[in-house]
Structure formats: structure tokens, C-alpha cells
Amino acid sequence: MSSLPKSQRVLYLLGPEHVELREVPVPRPGRGELLLRVEAATTCGTDLKVWRRGGHPRMLVPPCPFGHEVAGVVAAVGAGVRAFAEGDGVVVANSASCGECPPCRSGRENLCRNLEYVNGAYGEYLLLPAVFTARSTRLRPAELEPAVAALAEPLACVLHGVSMCPDGTRTVLILGGGPIGQMFVGELARSGRRVVLADPVKRRRAAALTLGAQSTVEVSGIPDDARRLTDAVGPDGADLVVEATGVPAAWETAMTVVAIGGTVVMFGGPPLGAKVRFDAARVHYGELAVKGVYHHRPATFAEAVERLADGRPPYALLIEEKHPLEQVELALRRMAAREILKAAILP
Numbered sequence: 001m002s003s004l005p006k007s008q009r010v011l012y013l014l015g016p017e018h019v020e021l022r023e024v025p026v027p028r029p030g031r032g033e034l035l036l037r038v039e040a041a042t043t044c045g046t047d048l049k050v051w052r053r054g055g056h057p058r059m060l061v062p063p064c065p066f067g068h069e070v071a072g073v074v075a076a077v078g079a080g081v082r083a084f085a086e087g088d089g090v091v092v093a094n095s096a097s098c099g100e101c102p103p104c105r106s107g108r109e110n111l112c113r114n115l116e117y118v119n120g121a122y123g124e125y126l127l128l129p130a131v132f133t134a135r136s137t138r139l140r141p142a143e144l145e146p147a148v149a150a151l152a153e154p155l156a157c158v159l160h161g162v163s164m165c166p167d168g169t170r171t172v173l174i175l176g177g178g179p180i181g182q183m184f185v186g187e188l189a190r191s192g193r194r195v196v197l198a199d200p201v202k203r204r205r206a207a208a209l210t211l212g213a214q215s216t217v218e219v220s221g222i223p224d225d226a227r228r229l230t231d232a233v234g235p236d237g238a239d240l241v242v243e244a245t246g247v248p249a250a251w252e253t254a255m256t257v258v259a260i261g262g263t264v265v266m267f268g269g270p271p272l273g274a275k276v277r278f279d280a281a282r283v284h285y286g287e288l289a290v291k292g293v294y295h296h297r298p299a300t301f302a303e304a305v306e307r308l309a310d311g312r313p314p315y316a317l318l319i320e321e322k323h324p325l326e327q328v329e330l331a332l333r334r335m336a337a338r339e340i341l342k343a344a345i346l347p
Contacts, residue, residue, distance in 0.1 A: 004028070004035070004076060009347070010123035011328055013066040016054035019329055029078035032130025034137065036092065037075040039146035041067045041121035041345040042319065043331050044154055045178055046269075049246075051332050057272060058117070059094075065120030067328070067345070068094035071140060071149035075125060081133060089140035091149040093156065093301045094118055096131040110160060110295040121150075122328050124347045135298060141309040147344035148308055148316045155304035155315065156296035158183040161267050162191075163300070164291050165240055169263065170194060173229060173238035175254060176245035176268065177204030177216075179318050179341050184242050184267070186211040186313035193240075196232050198225070201338050211313050229257045236260070242267055248274040255279070260286040267293045318342045 008026045011019055029035045047067060050056045060066070071091040074084050084090065097104050097112035104112050120126045128137060140149050158180060165188070172188050174181050177199030189195045189212025197208040197216045205216035217232035219225040230237060237259035243250055246268030254264045255278040270276075282288065296304075308315060320340040323331045324347070331343035 004125075008124035009325055010120055011066050011325055013050065013055070013060065013062045013064055015062055017051060017329075018054070019051070019066060021325060026125050027127040029076050029127060030130075031079045032081060032133055033078035034074055034081065034084060034090075034128040034133045035076040036070070036072040036090065036126045036128055038070055038121060038124055038126055038347050039072040039089075040070070040150050042069040042147060042150040043328070043335055043343045043345065044069055045180060045246075045335075048332050048335050049269075051329075052336075060117070060119050065123060067121030067123070068117070068119050069150045069153045070094075070121035070126060071146040071152075072126070078130070078133075084133070084137065084139075089142070089146070090137050091140045091152050091305055092118070092126075092128060092132060092138075093136035093296065093298075094121075094153050095295065096129070096134075096136040097298070098131070099135065107297070109297045122325060122345055124325075136301070138302060138305050141305070144305075144309045147319055147322070147346070149305070150344070151315055151318065151342075152301060152304040152308055153296065154179060155183055155307060156301040158187055159300040159303055159307075160296045161242070161265055161293045162187045164265055164293050165242075166263055166289070169239040171233050171238045171259075172196065172240045172242065173198065173233050173257060174208075174213075174242045174244060175229075175250050176243070177201060177208055178244065180267065181242070181244035182207055182211055182318055182341065183315065184244060185213045186315065188240075188242075189213060190313060196238070198229055198232070204338070204341070207317060207341065210317060211315075226253050226256045229253070233257065237262060239263070240265070244268050246270050248276050251276045252278055255282070255288070255290070258288060261288070262286075263289040263291065265291050265293055269294075319344050322346055
């Protein structure tokens with residue numbers, strides 16, 4: 001094991017909009033574990049929600065290390081690890097499935113009954129438990145820079161969402177032009193669909209056009225613009241609507257602008273206990289398909305790494321700023337103000 005420092009800086013989440021950069025010991029990997037030297041982490045919408053709310057019901061309870069989109073270099077290898085060596089560039093998913101429960105055995109590892117999460121990407125080192133070494137760590141292609149590689153986790157989620165979209169859909173309406181919405185644009189446009197993005201921010205609409213959207217529509221607030229959305233996709237509505245905001249009212253809007261016989265993919269995660277209302281008769285007589293989509297699978301994570309290495313679509317454009325660990329909160333505030341899509345955090 002190479003010489004390691006005794007301590008490192010790690011950002012801790014303490015409560016709503018309350019973080020603290022702490023000096024903590026650098027852990028040593030045990031059997032089956034890896035110690036990652038973080039080269040880059042990226043901010044995301046989930047981090048923003050977690051920071052605002054002070055936690056997440058499934059992923060982390062404060063006080064705890066923060067951040068989960070990460071790429072780096074193997075700094076130390078635990079006993080028994082054969083697939084990785086010190087110095088390897090890797091990218092790591094933020095969760096690991098057990099591979100044994102019924103959902104895992106049916107290929108739905110995102111619904112694993114024993115799903116484990118890892119946080120602490122906003123730090124200098126990150127210890128990966130053995131299950132992450134075995135199931136959630138991928139070698140990083142040499143041509144893939146760390147900050148872009150860290151986008152593999154959100155892209156893996158989007159690729160899982162795309163796998164839930166039926167073939168043959170012609171017109172797609174995406175509600176929300178944040179990083180996830182932008183990745184849906186890229187993936188659905190590359191398959192030949194006509195993609196329309198709805199978002200109130202001009203810069204986001206411009207990014208969507210670069211990533212393959214055929215057109216965009218300016219909305220003042222997605223729940224209030226059903227007529228404008230319908231005008232953008234045609235009077236019959238969109239064959240496929242992807243909700244990528246997590247706002248319950250936008251879920252309701254999605255149900256009004258989908259075409260008869262169409263599909264609505266509810267990707268954005270609403271708050272726990274949120275309720276929505278829709279016309280049940282329209283769902284029934286219109287044979288609408290409504291799909292909830294959560295997280296990613298090992299197969300989509302592997303595919304995401306390959307897609308990022310290819311560079312098409314050019315998802316690197318989503319990273320608009322770079323900040324040190326001391327400025328994670330600044331980056332999150334700029335995301336909240338819709339001034340940037342994502343930031344790379346460089347220890």
C-alpha cells in the first residue's frame with residue numbers, strides 16, 4: 001500500500017442548507033474494499049434537494065459525508081481485490097445492489113431490497129465498501145476526463161428511464177431543462193425522435209438545441225402552460241412526455257399534454273407524501289401508460305461510461321463551472337438560481 005496522508009478534508013451535511021468542511025482521518029481499505037482518491041465530483045439536482053431539505057429518506061441522514069457523483073484514482077487496495085490496482089482511474093456508481101433478491105434476479109437491480117448507497121464525493125478520499133468494488137466500480141477510459149466521467153451516475157439513471165420509453169414514439173415533450181432533462185434530450189434525440197424541451201430559462205433551452213432538441217418552448221411555470229405546451233407539440237399532444245422536474249403540479253400537466261395512447265414517464269422525484277390529481281377517465285379511455293422511474297442499474301451504468309467516452313452527445317457542456325471543496329455551497333446556490341446546470345468540484 002502506497003504512503004497515504006493521515007487526514008483529509010470531507011464536506012459534511014449537518015442539516016437544511018448547513019454544511020461543514022471537516023478534517024477527518026483517511027481510512028484504510030479492508031478486505032474487498034478500495035480507497036479512492038477523488039479527482040472530481042459533480043453537483044446534481046438530488047444534492048440540491050438534499051442540501052435544502054437537510055437529508056434524504058433513503059440515501060443519507062445527517063451528520064454525514066455529502067456528494068455522490070464521483071470519479072478518481074485507486075489510492076489503496078484491500079486484501080482480496082484482483083480487478084483493480086493502485087493507480088487505476090475509475091468511476092463509481094453511488095449505489096450497489098445485492099444481486100440476490102427477487103428484483104435483482106429479474107434484472108431490476110434499481111429496486112433492490114438491500115440497495116446500499118455511498119456518499120462523500122465532496123472530499124479528498126472515499127472508501128468504497130466491498131459490494132461497491134464488486135458491483136459498482138468501472139475502469140475509466142483513458143480519454144475520459146474525471147469531471148465528465150462523474151456524469152456517469154446521472155446518465156445511467158437517464159438510460160434506465162429511456163429503457164422504459166416505448167419504441168415508435170415520434171414526438172417527445174420533456175418538461176424541465178435541468179441536467180437530467182438535458183440528458184433525456186440527448187438520448188431521445190439520438191434515437192431519431194422529434195424532441196421538444198420546455199423550460200423557462202433561455203440558456204437551458206439553448207443547451208437542449210445543442211444536444212439535439214428539434215425545438216424548445218418557453219414556459220413561465222410548467223404547471224401553468226398546458227396550452228402553450230400543446231401548441232408546441234401539436235393539437236393531439238405528445239406521444240411521450242418525460243417529467244423531469246419533480247414538481248407535483250408538473251406531473252399533473254404531463255397528464256394533460258400526452259396524446260391518446262401515449263406514455264408519460266414520471267422521472268422527477270417529488271417530495272414524500274406528495275399527491276397529484278388527474279382525469280382517471282382520460283387514462284382509462286385514452287389507454288395512457290404512466291410509468292414511475294427510479295435510479296439506475298449496473299447495465300445502464302456501464303453503458304453510461306461508454307457513452308461519455310464516446311463524447312456524443314457532448315454532455316461535457318453541462319459542466320459550466322469548476323469549484324474547490326470550499327465552494328460546494330456556492331455551486332449549489334448557483335444551481336438553485338438556475339445560473340448553471342452543473343459544477344465540477346475539484347479537491
